[in-house]
Amino acid sequence: MTISRVLRNRGDVSPDTRARVLEAARKLGYVPNKIAGGLASQRVNLVAVIIPSLSNMVFPEVLSGISEALEDTGLQPVVGVTNYSASREEAVLYEMLSWRPSGVILAGLEHTEACAAMLRAAGIPIVEIMDVDGTPIDSVVGISHRRAGREMAEAIIAAGYRRIGFLGTKMPDDHRARKRLEGFQAALAEAGLELADTEFYGGGSALRKGREMTEAILGRNRDLDFLYYSNDMIGAGGLLYCLEQGLDVPGALGLAGFNNVDLLDGLPVRLATMDARRRETGRRAAEIIAGKSPSGLVGGERIEFAPTLLRGDTVREGSG
């Protein structure tokens, strides 16, 4: 009836009635029931966003991009966290789809068959983000991690480093980290090189782990001349360790991480890294859902960003 029209600013309502309704609503502390509304209209202003974790600053940053782009579309992001677990992803997705959102944004291209089936059957725009190495269900926005790994390796090799160690997380389900390493190793192989040593870690403070792993790998392998970290946090820990030890960075030992996190900005020395274009990724993904994509496409969009290499102070100038 009329009340509904007022509250949604739809249809013609006389200014007078309108005012009276608004007044009454405010007085009663009335909050419309979106459950009933959603059921009746078959539309819900929610966008499901499914990410692996919140304790890695990378994802909140993507979220910012999403919120930003959704700001004045009337759409609202709803976040689900999988903890890098495929079964959790399945559960979270199921739960979210049961609310009939207007779209789904989810990290990565690797999903269980059940997830893929649900997504295909949902009949709403799906955007997979932060990785483009694989076959998307509908749209995809992100960088190629294989390429990121490859380009970092090429830069390192061009700078003349040869005895390269890798330090990363022990997370079989972090597909993006895995792909970076694969790309990295592929590029090394093409140059006739291979990793001189590797070191992996589980949970705990990433900064401290970076420190400890660096100590460990250098302890058993004194002649390494480069350390490639799978993320900036452990890279930063390693960098602090190297500085304390008075090592010659980047002369005798080069370092590089991945992500270009904010934190790097406050370290005494700038760690080399690669920017994953997180904010833009979030923004573009949200635009696709909101139907505001510049391309005007309805689905099946593919947006690949180029990862940006930031040389910082921990990789020496190239040569050969």
Add this chain to the structure above:
Amino acid sequence: MTISRVLRNRGDVSPDTRARVLEAARKLGYVPNKIAGGLASQRVNLVAVIIPSLSNMVFPEVLSGISEALEDTGLQPVVGVTNYSASREEAVLYEMLSWRPSGVILAGLEHTEACAAMLRAAGIPIVEIMDVDGTPIDSVVGISHRRAGREMAEAIIAAGYRRIGFLGTKMPDDHRARKRLEGFQAALAEAGLELADTEFYGGGSALRKGREMTEAILGRNRDLDFLYYSNDMIGAGGLLYCLEQGLDVPGALGLAGFNNVDLLDGLPVRLATMDARRRETGRRAAEIIAGKSPSGLVGGERIEFAPTLLRGDTVREGSG
């Protein structure tokens, strides 16, 4: 009908029918419509969680505690972010309440009158968290920030520091930071002291800001013997700066932050801080909503944790 019973494991259903229904559901990729379900049952398994920000690791940690406690209750957290803005809080709360959640958890005790009215009218458990200095609407879980500030000041004074500077954020709506400072100053006043200097900052990388602010405050005030930071990130930046400058920490200059963030664990020197009991706060708040609170109370619960002082390596041993 029967289908509904199967999907919710309720009522008696023969194993055979049950199996057939499940099979069919799976085949069709059927996902039940919680909108209709919620409308019919007048119950929704959502818990609204409203926090100021996701880019401060503090809140994701509280969230972990909440998720943890909600794990096997059938309840699901839904997060809303206010960016420390009262009007955003109002909008987010309104939006969330319109989904008729089973409870609301929100940071802080300071809300607009409109928010308070909505919360009181909602008829569901409300838990305000992370601060107990004020009048709660229903239940409250957290620490007293005034007390945290006070206790830090007392420890600093007891350690013999006298020329104390404060470095914090320029956030009028961060009530918890404000209360800490108030408590801190009150304790100084009781000892016949006052802040020797202060420095505030806006946005940007907190680590870098900490570094810059420290340089600035020490630049104009060479004789400060203690720097109290309103959070660990700027504190860590300051600490790195002091170490680089070769300052005698904690002998000639003491440092302390607040929050006990994970990151501190990886720094070369352990920054003094105070633990805000974030995970426990989230856990207890969630338990209240889930009705699993050990107290058995139905509402109006009050849980105050004692902030834990962690002396680290940047405050010298007490004396007077």
Add this chain to the structure above:
DNA sequence: ATGAAAGCGCTAACAA
């Protein structure tokens, strides 16, 4: 500009 009525897809109570 406003009212009336149907029905969104479920759940809850009851009937069979």
Add this chain to the structure above:
DNA sequence: TTGTTAGCGCTTTCAT
């Protein structure tokens, strides 16, 4: 154990 029915609080359409 299973089927039937009446809403849940809105939106939508159609009448007035």
